[in-house]
Amino acid sequence: MHKIRRLVSLSETLEITRRIRELEGEGVKVFNLSVGEPDFPTPEPIREAGIQAIREGFTRYTAAGGIPELRKALAEVITRKTGMPYQPSEVMVTLGGKFAIAASILALIKAGDEVIIPTPCWLSYPAMVTLAGGKGVWLPTKEEEGFFPTPESLKEKLTPKTRLILLNSPQNPTGQVLSKERWDQLWAVLKDHPTYILSDEVYDTLTYDGMSHLSLGQYPALRNRLLLVNSFSKAYCMTGWRIGYLAAPAKILRAVEAIQSQMTSSPCSISQKAALAALSLGEQWTEPMRALYQKRKDLMGDLLRKIPRVSFLEPKGAFYFFIKVEAYLRGQYTTSQALSQVLLEEYHVATVPGSCFGQEGYLRLSFATSEEDIREGVAHLSQGLQALG
């Protein structure tokens, strides 16, 4: 028998979801603060556009990089968001933001190339680098530094083999947002190093307390080395439709398009029509959802502040709190994974351990859930932590 090559494993968050379903099947009410997707339905006009596409028989392969009208609309969106002119030829449609990132890494990285990954991070990044044969170089960030690299820490990790750096803002799992000041400091380090920069901006429409998102697409000096990734998943509650997009220099885009064509043929035709409808919706559909997240964030923050020996940075974007629970890691439960597990099994509140993001001592809590689940979930969390600690 041939040995199966197992370079990466299934995401740990999927295992948490599986266990939640199992408990629910046994009749247990679980307060789920582990979710990584909006809990709102996809807006009606988007769903209707999908149905219409099916009725009209728009159900075949499309061009590998997406239908021209969607590429054109996306180029306009990016131009508006960044204030920089983007052409349809510089933008392609991908199978979710995830495949935009995976295919970009495959296109850029050859065996032995180094990819700098600031941590805590979304754990698909290291898996993608591994699959491409690259070497993931972890760049640990600190809560005191807002969970973004400092110029000094970045400089330390840059080597002649560094081919790519992955940046994510608003950030999963910390909810932090890259400031202009910090970016200017990082750019001062990066500008003389010929590395590519991939900016994962899939949460860009979700910022709070008047904070605005800084898109790296706005910097002309970066243009020939920037890969800008975005998605319909979080902004339009379209996680299951699998539509994202990538803006990149033409040469890279052509390579990514070739990879997408060989691996997937094309993004789903129906979803592309739905995405086109999403772009025409305007803020009256998306702003109320953002405003509701803001309310939920405030509520969750108020409740969490009442738990002794738990601390956190106020999230400025995405829909996560990343709370420090180091004080509770003792006795039988010395890891965030053990703590998260006992909280689920005995207190019926689902969280994601910090170790899933490469950062011990923390739990990620999502506020993409109902106010009731937030209230009850945090109450159960508080009860559990205090009983254990």
Ligand code: PLP
């Ligand atoms: N980037 C980050 C940081 C994410 O958290 C996610 C999804 O959870 C994605 C990218 C990809 O999302 P999608 O493939 O649904 O567009």
